[in-house]
Amino acid sequence: MHRTGILLLAHGSRDPKWRAPFESIEQITRDAASGPVIVSFLESMQPDFIAGVRELAGQAVEVIRVVPVFLAAGAHLRQDLPKLVEEAQSEFPGLTFQVLPAIGETEEIQRSIARYAVGAGP
Secondary structure: OOOEEEEEOOOOOOOOHHHHHHHHHHHHHHOOOOOOOEEEEOOOOOHHHHHHHHHHHOOOOOEEEEOOOOOOOOOHHHHHHHHHHHHHHHHHOOOOEEOOOOOHHOOHHHHHHHHHHHOOOO
């Protein structure tokens, strides 16, 4: 079994309060995971993607599971993320990257949003 780290990837914002729900998701994920977890951002916030990879690599992971915390895969996920993974792979050739689909493209999240929308939310 390989030691797996989870990198939650969010877009980022210039508004520092915007990161609060992602830090909450990070903590909930950390509480449930057996390996290290970090949230990173594509724009305007730190840690950025490569800093997040470096932090996880420093914790002796062999696999990094990239979880895009996006509702859909736009240009950032289709174009920018593969380039970032390629750069990280060249810096850390011993790591394996598993890139998951955007969370909003999963049936579980879609059903959760629908439940929330019709009043069965929190």
